[in-house]
Amino acid sequence: MTLAPLTPDLSTSLVDVRGLVKEFRLPRVALRSGRPSVKAVDGIEFGIGESETYGLVGESGSGKSTVARLLVGLTTPTAGQIQVRGQDITRLRGSTLRVHRRNVQMVFQDPYSSFDPTATLADSIAEPLRTHTSMSKQAQVARVSELLGLVGLDPGYRDRFPNQLSGGQLQRAAIARALAVEPRLIVLDEPVSALDVSTQAQVINLLEDLQKKLSISYLFIAHDLSVVEHVSDRIGVMYLGQLVESGPTEAIYERPAHPYTSGLLDSIPVPDPHAQRERRALKIRGDVPPMALRPSGCSFRTRCPFAMDVCADEEPQPFVTTEAVTVRCHLHFHGPRLLGRSVRTLLSPPTVGAPDVVSAE
Ligand SMILES: Nc1ncnc2c1ncn2[C@@H]1O[C@H](COP(=O)(O)OP(=O)(O)O)[C@@H](O)[C@H]1O
Ligand code: SF4
Ligand SMILES: [Mg+2]
Structure with missing residues (x-):
């Protein structure tokens, strides 16, 4: 399966983030007071090249997940630009936004809460195919088997439910779901934080193998620098919404x-x-x-x-x-x-x- 390119390749980077700000308004503290606000992301800049991994690191509360959500288009920035292959995705609407969503997929920290507990793995992994393509049922079945093989899961797992899998297996399934529509970038928001150390290493090895095979880029988020050292080409260290070193x-x-x-x-x-x-x-x-x-x-x-x-x-x-x-x-x-x-x-x-x-x- 080959997807149409997102846009003409105008920039050398796949992703170019410039002056990105996300401000959240908080509830009023007193009846007559104004609404306070926090800048969860405050003017950050970075780029991610093709087939490259950018490691974003910082303690809890530094704004990493907000950056992730901005990149996949789950929330809109207060200011700044996110260019993907030269196109500012913060201004996308309608069908072009849908194309962006297909090209930038996300894997969350907790695999159990990111799957519908009542759906089989096959149903969940095929969900992006139903949303973004007009693939026949038969082709979807074949694609799901292919994806399960790609992430090292037995195709027999297709009919299992999330509670029948270990955390590591389910995170592999989450990666399969993210890969389904051949994205160019996967945003991995603390993808191994909920796993034990040996499973962490296996999932990281899988991600590296997939990158070599498929030439995809990753934004790899972690709260611990040791996790991202071996996978990242470049690193950004976040503290209270700002990149202090990159x-x-x-x-x-x-x-x-x-x-x-x-x-x-x-x-x-x-x-x-x-x-x-x-x-x-x-x-x-x-x-x-x-x-x-x-x-x-x-x-x-x-x-x-x-x-x-x-x-x-x-x-x-x-x-x-x-x-x-x-x-x-x-x-x-x-x-x-x-x-x-x-x-x-x-x-x-x-x-x-x-x-x-x-x-x-
Ligand atoms: N929806 C929201 N409303 C208000 N404040 C938020 C919201 N989302 C995040 N924040 C604020 O942004 C900070 C950073 O959150 P987050 O991006 O989840 O950080 P991290 O992923 O690094 O732990 C939080 O501590 C919180 O103060
Ligand atoms: S020395 Fe550097 S890191 Fe420390 S408080 Fe001053 S500016 Fe900040
Ligand atoms: Mg987070």
């Missing part, structure tokens, strides 16, 4: 330029206990504040061991490093003036102790 995976993992990225990486345990003891580690204190109470200036400043006076007063502007990493942190312009170097250069072994090497301006 760029090529290897540069970010080897030389994190933002304290939040460094802290997230350092929270991943190292298997060797000696290396674990000896390594320079940055500990992030506390929890993510609610979106409605976002701190002034740099939103990470209430948890950052390097915070300076300027961090409370001014939002950090982007700094682009020689490795094409974009980082938003005053440390690159003020204090130690890192100018793109890794924030790890400020850490002394075996643990943090580095805030005193940062001179506030």
Whole structure:
């Protein structure tokens, strides 16, 4: 089956996100007060190339699922553009929106709640075929068998119900359903977070194999940097609605330029206990504040061991490093003036102790 191309290929990227903002209005707190609002997504920018995986990472509440929903068209942005092959999908309506929905599919975190418990797997997997194509019943049956084989499930599973499958098997079925109409991009919103570690590895391997076979692109969302390291070509680290660091995976993992990225990486345990003891580690204190109470200036400043006076007063502007990493942190312009170097250069072994090497301006 071959689907019609979405639009003429105007851009080199499959997806190009520019200045994306999503603001939610909250309920009125008092009768006479105005309605407060939160920016769940606040001016983010990234691109995803053909056959590429972009890993989007951040703790719970950072706005990742809102980005996912914006990309698949489940919600509309307050501002900004999402170009898919050069076409701004935020302005699509009617049949062109339907074509977009076919080309960008989604896999959710919890496979059990993303399937109708009363429908067989075959019925659920064929649902996008019924919505987006005029395929005959017979062709749908054949396509479902093909898809089950593609994701490593026995075609005999077609008549099973979701509660007769394990979480890993059902997530494979969710991937089959997403693949049914040959999308160009699959948005994977924490696709392995609900699975045990060995099943996580199997599902990630499956996704990698499918990408090689089908040349599809992924937006792979996770709350843990260790999950996306091996699958992502590029990474974006989100904090309270903003991308604080983004760029090529290897540069970010080897030389994190933002304290939040460094802290997230350092929270991943190292298997060797000696290396674990000896390594320079940055500990992030506390929890993510609610979106409605976002701190002034740099939103990470209430948890950052390097915070300076300027961090409370001014939002950090982007700094682009020689490795094409974009980082938003005053440390690159003020204090130690890192100018793109890794924030790890400020850490002394075996643990943090580095805030005193940062001179506030
Ligand atoms: N429909 C909504 N109405 C109001 N606020 C919302 C809504 N959806 C998300 N938010 C806000 O956006 C924040 C980010 O949510 P989400 O995108 O689900 O983050 P993540 O997936 O990173 O956990 C939430 O903490 C919440 O404050
Ligand atoms: S801008 Fe300041 S508070 Fe924010 S991450 Fe950088 S040093 Fe820390
Ligand atoms: Mg989420």
